[in-house]
Amino acid sequence: MKTIHKLVLKSYLGPLVMTFFIIMFILLMNILWRYIDELVGKGLSMGIILELLSYALITMLPMGLPLIMLLAAIMTMGNLGENYELLAMKSAGMSLPRIMKPLTVVVSIVAIASFFLVNNLVPYSYKQMYSLRYDIRKQKQTIEFQDGLFFNGIEDMSIRVGHQNPETGLLTDVLIYDNRTSNGNMTTTMADSGYIRLSDDKKFLRVTLYNGETYEQTRSGQNWYAKSALSRHVFDLQKINIPMEGFDMARTDADLYSNAQTKNIAELENDIQTLELTVNSATTRSYEPLLKEQLFQKDNTVLALPDSLMYDKEGFSPIEALDSIARLDIRAREKIWNTARNRAKGSRNMFSFDESAAKESLNQLYRSKVEWHRKISLPVSIMIFFLIGAPLGAIIRKGGLGMPIVISIIFFVIYYIISLTGEKMAKEGTWEAIYGMWLSAFILAPIAVYLTYQATNDSGLLDLDWYIGKYKHFKEKLRAHREAKRNK
Incomplete structure (x- = not known):
C-alpha cells in the first residue's frame, strides 16, 4: 500500500470510530427515553437493562450506518482539505477518485458486512428484544411503600x-x-x-x-x-x-415472536411466496362462487370473457333490457326490482370472503416485501452516502464537528423523510415495494454522482467567494450588454 493511501486511511479511521460512538450514543438515548416507562419500578438488574438496550441498539444500526458513513467521509476529506493535504495530493497528479480509493475499499467492506448484519444479527436482536420487553411488561412492580398510601x-x-x-x-x-x-x-x-x-x-x-x-x-x-x-x-x-407470582423475571422463548422484522431474507422469500398464494387463493375461492352461483348463474361466458358482463338470456343487450323493463306495468316492474334486490342481498350474505383475514395476509405480504428490499437497499445506501460525503468534504474543506454535522443532518433528514414516505406507501400497497424502498436511492444517487464530478473538477460549489465572483462576472456582462445596446 502506498504511503499516501496509508495517510488517507489513517485519517479516515479516527473520524469513523468517533462518529460511530457519537451516533450510537444519540440513538441509545432515544431508545432509553422510549422504553423508560417499561423499566422504571420493576426492580430490574443492570444486566437485564443492558441486555435490552444492546438488542435495541443493534436494531438501530440500519438507520445509523448511512449517517455514520456520511459524517465520517465529510470530516475526513474536510480535514485533508483544511490542512492543504488534499491540495498537495492533487498537485502531485493524483485525482480525487484515486485519493478516495482506500476509503472506497473500506466502505465497500462495511457495506457488504452490513448486509449480513441486517440479514442475521438484526432479526435475532428483534426476537430477543420483543421477548425481553414482554417479560418486563409481564413482571410486576417491586414492592415500594409510600407514607400514608x-x-x-x-x-x-x-x-x-x-x-x-x-x-x-x-x-x-x-x-x-x-x-x-x-x-x-x-x-x-x-x-x-x-x-x-x-x-x-x-x-x-x-x-x-x-x-x-x-x-x-x-x-x-x-x-x-x-x-x-x-x-x-x-x-x-x-x-x-x-x-408470590409475577415478581420474578420469567424468560419466554424468543422463537415465539415472529414477524417480518425477525426473519432473514430466505425466510422472507418463502413468506412472500406463501402469502401471495394465500391471497390469490382466498380471492378465487370468494369471487368465483359469487359470480357463478349468484350474480351470473345463467351466463357462463362472464368468467371466460370478463368484458361481456351482460345478461342476454333473450338476446337483448343491457340497454334493450332496461327499455323493455320500462315498458312493463308498475306491478311487473316492482316484482322485477324486488327479485333483483333479494338476489343482491343473498349474494352479499353468501359472500364467503373473510375480509379481515385477507387484509391481514395482504398487510403481511406488503411488510415482508418491504423488509426484503430493506436488507438489499442498506448496502447501496451506505455507498451512496459515502459518495455524497467524501466529495462534499473535498469541496467545503472544513473539518471538525461544525459544518460537517450541519450538512450531514440536512442530507440525513432528506433521506429519512423520503425513506419513511416510500416505506409508508409500500406498506399500504399504494406503491410497489421496490419503488417505495429504493426511492431514496433513486433520488440521492444522481446527487452523489454530481458532487463527485464537481469535486473531481475542483468546483467551488459551496465556496461563497466562488458565488460572489460569478455574481460580479454576471453583473459585468449585463453592464456591457446595456452599454452596447445604448451605443446602438
Whole structure:
C-alpha cells in the first residue's frame, strides 16, 4: 500500500470510530427515553437493562450506518482539505477518485458486512428484544411503600404504612387487608411496626410484624346475608410467608415472536411466496362462487370473457333490457326490482370472503416485501452516502464537528423523510415495494454522482467567494450588454 493511501486511511479511521460512538450514543438515548416507562419500578438488574438496550441498539444500526458513513467521509476529506493535504495530493497528479480509493475499499467492506448484519444479527436482536420487553411488561412492580398510601400491587391484598425508614426499611403503623381466601373471608391486620420484603428469589413475600392485632371475619355461607363472626387475635410477633407470582423475571422463548422484522431474507422469500398464494387463493375461492352461483348463474361466458358482463338470456343487450323493463306495468316492474334486490342481498350474505383475514395476509405480504428490499437497499445506501460525503468534504474543506454535522443532518433528514414516505406507501400497497424502498436511492444517487464530478473538477460549489465572483462576472456582462445596446 502506498504511503499516501496509508495517510488517507489513517485519517479516515479516527473520524469513523468517533462518529460511530457519537451516533450510537444519540440513538441509545432515544431508545432509553422510549422504553423508560417499561423499566422504571420493576426492580430490574443492570444486566437485564443492558441486555435490552444492546438488542435495541443493534436494531438501530440500519438507520445509523448511512449517517455514520456520511459524517465520517465529510470530516475526513474536510480535514485533508483544511490542512492543504488534499491540495498537495492533487498537485502531485493524483485525482480525487484515486485519493478516495482506500476509503472506497473500506466502505465497500462495511457495506457488504452490513448486509449480513441486517440479514442475521438484526432479526435475532428483534426476537430477543420483543421477548425481553414482554417479560418486563409481564413482571410486576417491586414492592415500594409510600407514607400514608395504599399499595395494591399484590392481588387481593392492600397494604398501608404510616412511615418507612429509608435506611433500615422498618415500617410503622402497618395496616393490611387480606382477601386471598376463596370463601370470601377477609382478614385485617394492624401492627405498630414490621418488615415486608420479597425473598431473594422473589417467589415469597416475607411479612414480619410486631405488636399488633388480627381481625378475621368468617361467614357461614357464600351469600351476602349469611351469618358472620368476627374473631380477634393479639400478637407480639407474627411471621407470614405469602407465595408470590409475577415478581420474578420469567424468560419466554424468543422463537415465539415472529414477524417480518425477525426473519432473514430466505425466510422472507418463502413468506412472500406463501402469502401471495394465500391471497390469490382466498380471492378465487370468494369471487368465483359469487359470480357463478349468484350474480351470473345463467351466463357462463362472464368468467371466460370478463368484458361481456351482460345478461342476454333473450338476446337483448343491457340497454334493450332496461327499455323493455320500462315498458312493463308498475306491478311487473316492482316484482322485477324486488327479485333483483333479494338476489343482491343473498349474494352479499353468501359472500364467503373473510375480509379481515385477507387484509391481514395482504398487510403481511406488503411488510415482508418491504423488509426484503430493506436488507438489499442498506448496502447501496451506505455507498451512496459515502459518495455524497467524501466529495462534499473535498469541496467545503472544513473539518471538525461544525459544518460537517450541519450538512450531514440536512442530507440525513432528506433521506429519512423520503425513506419513511416510500416505506409508508409500500406498506399500504399504494406503491410497489421496490419503488417505495429504493426511492431514496433513486433520488440521492444522481446527487452523489454530481458532487463527485464537481469535486473531481475542483468546483467551488459551496465556496461563497466562488458565488460572489460569478455574481460580479454576471453583473459585468449585463453592464456591457446595456452599454452596447445604448451605443446602438
